Amino acid sequence: MEFLKDLFLYPGFLFGFVLGGLLEGFKRKLKARMQLRKGPPVTQPFYDLSKLLLKNITKPYTISSFTYLLIPFVPTVGLLVGVLLMPYPFYQEKASFSFDLILIFYLTELPLLSQIIFGYFSKSPYGMVGAARAAQMFFYYNGVFIMVITTLCLLEGPPYSFCLKSIAEAWDSLDVLIKILTIPFFVFSVLAKLKLNPFSIPDAEAEILEGPLTEASGVALALFKLNYLLELAIFGSLFAFFYLPVLKTSPQMGLSLILLGAFFLFFMFALVENFTARLRLSQFSALYLKFLIPSATLILVITWVLKTW
């Protein structure tokens, strides 16, 4: 009973869904306001999702309806577990998980993997192009993301266990400096992970139709959108855990700090989306290979030297 409550109410489904939806709506609203438009209401993602639930499904006849719904459903379960793995206040005292950052990292890759599989499975040429692009991008930004995670886990002391809780509690002056240095790399890799504007290469904002999701419709599309919202919630709160003293204060204060951090991250995303244009795949890989991965590695080495001496 307690577990079901965790899974469906507070750190689980409802919290992640509502937080993700509000973050997405907030981002769209801010983006519109920066372009001097009025913008959709903040609750717009919920309308979109609930509309999709009633729609008919038109699926390609080469794919069975069971697989059609299973592919987007698996990452939903994965992401729910991923939300449970975060040390949210009011929940981390009683939770029996070890808040493993590596596991969260793998679970947040599931939606993208499912999109790639879906793109290839649907046999639509646009889906295949989108899936191929997503699969190529996957390699580069995860390099940066792994560097960031490793740098942060070096902060916590000798038994390096990739525990999110101990990373969030590392708060010395040197730690703060290193954390601030890793912020741009975190933002860049998350931008690419969420397929936001400078890196919106796989779906290209309706230019190669919808990328891997071209053939998705009805409930399957709703599940994909739900995955996206859960991902937003996970990365928003991950930002707060990394860079804000969430677990150092009282639980109420910590929860509001998480919300503050998540909304601040999406404010930055709206800004970046507005002043950048989409890169080509070659430019994207050059940016990551020549600039971001080497400098992230440099920061990792510096941290290691400082911490072990």
Place this chain on the structure above:
Amino acid sequence: MFLDAIKQFLRYSQKKSLWVFHVNTGSCNGCDIEILALFSSKYDAERFGIKLVGSPKHADILLVTGPVTTKSRDPLLRAYDMMPKPKAVVSVGVCSLSGGVFAKSYNVLGPVDNFIPVHVYIGGCSAHPNMILEGLLRAAQILCEEEELWSF
């Protein structure tokens, strides 16, 4: 009782979130430019939840500009068939209503409503973005209230 309330809410959200797929069946691009102007700051259509999507499988509304030509008839019919129900069709501009200046041309087969059922007509050469917005909202009303569209 409870299920009815949920169903009512889902239908209401259909009204608030319209995903539009735009098909050009051989128009002169005048109406296409006006449709792009619809998403600019002045006529901001996104505040009503209207969004251009790339795939007909995501769309609620098919926005057709231009007369149907011999080459574009099959793509139009296929895009219409791919759209999940409930769906509505909005035809924009004089060309899609009657053929306009292209009528009686050797490759023009006729207006759009000879091929697929059209729910809202928007006249004008080219249609004013404001009227396109009004037509889309009218189509949303039809999509929300028409019982016929929901039987599948």
Place this chain on the structure above:
Amino acid sequence: MVKLIGWLLTNLFKKPLTFEFKGKSLKAVRATYRGYPTHRGERCAACRLCIYVCPSDAIRIEGSLFIINKCKCTACKDCADACPFGAMQFIPRLIGTAISKNEYMEITEIKLVKCENCGEPMPKPELLLGRLLGKPPKTIPPYLRLCPKCRRQFFNPT
């Protein structure tokens, strides 16, 4: 790029440029907007020049009814240029949306006068005289109130 970021951040505190749209369309368009043709029945002589010049066959005359099919009209203004009496007028207004095509038929009646002798409909004599003299006529001679057939009889009563 820094300048652009500055603009974006200041835009957050400005009023949006978007037009208000409360259920209905916005009424006023600028006076330079061309708009759509409106037919004025009292100035029309039913000469059918507009039908002749219309490139998209939008105009039709059935009996004394003058029908503009707005489904076909492309607002090229040829009819207004061709009309000798200024019966086609362009008013800056928007063409609306419709559920059925019949709403786009704009039907007006041509106001013809009747011949005083036989009752045959004929165009107003003031219009023709005004066109001929270049200014509105002061008096109309009585033979102009007759249709061409009766006029011939009026001059050569055989």
